[in-house]
Amino acid sequence: MPKIEETRPKYLQIAHHLRDQILRGDLRPGGEVPSERQLAADWGVSRPTTARALETLRHQGLVEKRQGSGTYVRGPSAHRRPHDLHGRPKPPARITPPGEHAVMTSTGRSEAPEHVAKSLNLTAGARAVHRQWVTRNDSGPIALSTSWFAPDVGDRAPKLLDPDRIPDGPLRYVEHMTGRQGSHAEDRMCARPATGNEASGLELEPGSAVLIVHHLVYDLTDHPLEFVEAAYPPHRWAFEQGYPLG
Incomplete structure (x- = not known):
């Protein structure tokens, strides 16, 4: 797991790391993204920080939150983007x-x-x-x-x-x-x-x-x-x- 750099916002570093995993195919469409609790433990940050990271990915359209289940990678939606x-x-x-x-x-x-x-x-x-x-x-x-x-x-x-x-x-x-x-x-x-x-x-x-x-x-x-x-x-x-x- 990469270390947090103090010169950049923590939530963005986590969001960019997950985004790169999605774009590389390490996290595939339909697959579950690590939870806020798991990300907080892995990165040594607070839950609000990891919640903001996941919200950033949702805002970018890369993941979706399923009530009572978790956060999952979204699949492709357009023939030509x-x-x-x-x-x-x-x-x-x-x-x-x-x-x-x-x-x-x-x-x-x-x-x-x-x-x-x-x-x-x-x-x-x-x-x-x-x-x-x-x-x-x-x-x-x-x-x-x-x-x-x-x-x-x-x-x-x-x-x-x-x-x-x-x-x-x-x-x-x-x-x-x-x-x-x-x-x-x-x-x-x-x-x-x-x-x-x-x-x-x-x-x-x-x-x-x-x-x-x-x-x-x-x-x-x-x-x-x-x-x-x-x-x-x-x-x-x-x-x-x-x-x-x-």
């Missing part, structure tokens, strides 16, 4: 899958919409940095995505304002320039009518239904680092999930 398009690429870096390409449509500083400002912990009216692009393949647009960063991140990572493609992707570039490491992300999804900009970028009729994905990346201290809003046409997304009955 937002992380596949918006996560940090692994070397050799590739931002889009084979057969797809991204076309930048807008970069700059602009007033962050209310939901973006709230997600990035910005004050109302703050001028955040944005990068917008359309992902396409031979059959047409796949997604219209806008990546948002806090103003101070734009000051330290000036290439975010350039219209040119960033070879390793915006997130890896921001990590390099700011020293802040992306730790985990959460996704929220809903369906709504397309805005004028979304309909135009996705080549849809005005008011067409689109799937909206909000992808929020947190750093190692649980502070928001990047917010991505992506719109998908109805024929470009499908969910698949298997689960036992009874």
